[in-house]
Amino acid sequence: MTVQTYVGIDQDANAGLTHLGRMVRDAWVFGILPETETCAGWDSARMQNLYEQVYAAWEPYAHLPSRLPEELRERHTRFYAQAITTARGEGWDPELGEDE
Template sequence: MSEQIYSGIDQDMAGGLTPLGRMVIDAWVFGILSEDETCTGWDMSRMQLLYEEVYAAWEPYSHLPSLLPPELRQRHTTLYDQRIAIARESGWDTDLSDES
């Protein structure tokens, strides 16, 4: 059985707005990772460790962006706005209807 490897946020689906991609963005928000770290090639064990760090960073704010202090809230907004723009440029569609 081979270990699963993360493709990295820049190769992730939906411009990185997947659960793993959002975890990388949140790690950037909290300064756990530098913004040039895309986690390309990371195995799932390493991603699990990152998840635990990100989860702990969110705990004081009840995992709600609205409870972040102003500087972190602005960083969160900026980073997610950038990723949403990338996702839209790559064809990401926010329409959740069942009609094609």
């Protein structure tokens, strides 16, 4: 049986704009992880633990960036704007395909 591990946000598809990449990025926003942590090589149990921490961090804000305090909102905007710019430069199209 092969253990699946995360490739890391820096190697993830679409500049990390996947569900796992967004989770890592949100962990950076809330200071759960340092910005230098890519989570490369993390197994599913570790990623699940991170998910639970990130979910709990979002709860007071109803999981809405617009409800974040200014400092966190600025971090969120910075991290996601950078990822979106990089992804678009690599040909990412945010429109959903017919099979999505």
